[in-house]
Amino acid sequence: MCYRCPFDKSYPSCDIDCARSLEDVMLKQGPDTIGGCIVEPITAGGGIIVPVPKHYPMLQEICNRYGIYLIMDEVVCEFGRTGKFWGFEQYNVDPDMVTMAKGLASSCMPLVGHVRGKGLFCGLERVKDKATKEPIIEAEMGRIIGMVAAEAC
Ligand SMILES: Cc1ncc(COP(=O)(O)O)c(C=O)c1O
Structure with a gap:
């Protein structure tokens, strides 16, 4: 399902120009400067927009061509x-990474995810203490980010 095509086209005659246009962006920026391409399987923030079946396979092919990781943001x-x-399992695509978050407990309980697996895994856990893994509360994040920003100046 497409919504307000920025190329003023209609599916399927559009040839999925939206996915192809990302290749132009990658080439313009320089693929070696791009760490990853992160997308939501189904965008929810601006309306529920369900990409057409060929969209992600095409995007994956483009990412593979330039050695860019395809990352699926599965938070929603x-x-x-x-x-x-x-969500990505609705498509014929195999992302290099997936992200997940609060949907694990649907806000019903404080629950921390622990991902284990083979292959590429890169995680960042915001904790007060590495040993106890006690999470940092939002209020403290502002202070920490301020300190990091001050150090960077
Ligand atoms: C698609 C998506 N990605 C990432 C996030 C960030 O999630 P969190 O604040 O749990 O890290 C959100 C937050 O709602 C989201 O909707």
Whole structure:
């Protein structure tokens, strides 16, 4: 399902120009300067926009061509919300990384995710103390970010 095509085209005659246009952006920026391409399987913030089936396979092919990681932000679509465990499973695509967050407990309880697996995994856990893994509260984040910003100046 497309919505307000920025190229003023209609699916399927558009040839998925929206995915192809990302290749132009990558080439303009320089693929070696791009760490990853992060997308939501189904965008929710500006309306529920469900990409057409060929969109992600095409995007993955483009990312693979330039050695750019395809990262799926599953914060909204994760844990069965689209009818499959991960939202990306609705598509014929195999992302290099997935992100997940609060959907793990749907705000019903404080729950911390711990991901284990083979392959590429990179995680950042904001904790007060590495040993206890006690999480940093939002109020403290402002202070820490301020300190980091001050150090960078
Ligand atoms: C798609 C998406 N990604 C990332 C986030 C950030 O999640 P968190 O604040 O739990 O890290 C949100 C927050 O709602 C989101 O909707």
